[in-house]
Amino acid sequence: MRTQEFDFYLPSELIAQFPAEKRNGSRLLHVDGNSGQLVDGTFAHLTEWLSPHDLVIFNDTRVIKARLFGQKSTGGAVEIMIERVLNDHEALAHVRASRAPKPGARLLLENAIDVEVTARQDDLFLLKFHHASSIFNLLDQYGHLPLPPYITHAAESEDETRYQTVYAKHAGAVAAPTAGLHFDETMLSNIQAMGVRIAYVTLHVGAGTFQPVKVDEISAHKMHSERYQIPEETVALIQSTRQNGGRILAVGTTALRALESAAQHGPLSAGSGETNIFITPGYSFNVVDRLLTNFHLPKSTLMMLVSAFAGYTHIMSAYEHAIRQQYRFFSYGDAMLIERATL
Known part of the structure; x- marks a missing residue:
């Protein structure tokens, strides 16, 4: 496929410059990767899309003042x-x-x-x-907090709190795993109270996450490398979730990339490693059933990843809908809950 196919026009006023007043105060667009159906909602009602025995996996990297x-x-x-x-x-x-x-x-x-x-x-x-x-x-x-290049203000004290997940643990990222920014401690507790389990992986997000693909054919793109670690406990929880009929929800493309990297050459295994996995349409997913993510940059590797997850046509339609409905984009913006295409 050509890089140009993942481009779209985004009005500058839809690029979120500041976070929502509350962490869970953003909007949520549900995307069915099989039917293409779109449902508008709010992040505060994420639990309505979850069921007991599901597993939610977070990336617990911590952003450094890089x-x-x-x-x-x-x-x-x-x-x-x-x-x-x-x-x-x-x-x-x-x-x-x-x-x-x-x-x-x-x-x-x-x-x-x-x-x-x-x-x-x-x-x-x-x-x-x-x-x-x-x-x-x-x-x-x-050091100074490395806000993304599309955020025009210098990092302020609020950013040092809000551009960090509440569960951040292992220092090493230069960009936040932004899908996790929507969660507060109350929501994490509510998720667990309904019987949904929580697990963690670590992937230290690099600055390459913001870079557009500059080659004409996406197959010619050289992916940046990032470190990841999958705990034994997370692998065990994934296995038991499968046995109990639950679904695996990755919070963020970084959590998904870590999991899919660890299962790229066989059954999912615990451990650490380097990944330069480049997920594009046609990729067969091995671990993740559902993806929670923010809206991504045009012509970025993450646009290609979500297109692989839900189908190119469904994702481009979802982005057109989000722009018409004036969703807020990028790191401080709104979120999508995507069901993986299985057809």
């Missing part, structure tokens, strides 16, 4: 976006500057952190932090 500002030794301004922390003192990062720094260049970030550029790996730079504190501690102290 953005740092500073100067090169030559005096030029530089902006750093940490993509992946490798150890206490090394990280891979995107570097924005008038001229890309070469290996051996020194950077002073936030007037406090001495950093050396040691190598370049494709579009990323390997950075060594010459500081006694670990990189995670430095980011907590000096």
Whole structure:
């Protein structure tokens, strides 16, 4: 398929710049991947779409304050976006500057952190932090929350709370698993009270999640890589859910990608790994029955993923409907509950 087939016009006023007043205050569009039927609703009534014995799986990654500002030794301004922390003192990062720094260049970030550029790996730079504190501690102290590029305001104190899920646990993401932003503690309790079980995976979301596909044919796209981990407990809960006739709901494309990656070459297994899985129409899903997700960027890999899940025609119709009904789009926007196409 061609990348252009996943493009659509989105009025700029539908791009949500701030979250809803309450976490569960967004709208919810239900999409049946078999019939194509669309039902408008509210996120607060998500439980009406759940049944006892279902399993809801969340991505418990925690967003780090990955953005740092500073100067090169030559005096030029530089902006750093940490993509992946490798150890206490090394990280891979995107570097924005008038001229890309070469290996051996020194950077002073936030007037406090001495950093050396040691190598370049494709579009990323390997950075060594010459500081006694670990990189995670430095980011907590000096870093800035990396809001998505389509959010036009600088990160505020509210963003530090609302651009993080209430169940975030394992630090390492540079973008939030945004479908989970709609859940508050009360909703999690209500879900469990009705007999629905909850499980977790971890996938550290990278900045590549915001990148459009730039090649003409989607088969030529090179997918970015992300780390994931599947606990033994989650695998056991999936197996028992299947045995009891329940359905597997992945909260977010990141949870889905972690699960499908772990089942790509055989039965689902626990453990950690790297995934660059690129899910496009024609993919056969092995684990997930239902997907809760926000509305995605035009020509993005995530538009292709949801088109694979519910069918291209159904997804494009759902997006046309959402635009007509003025749903709010992207990270702080509204949500979709999608039933996987099985026909």
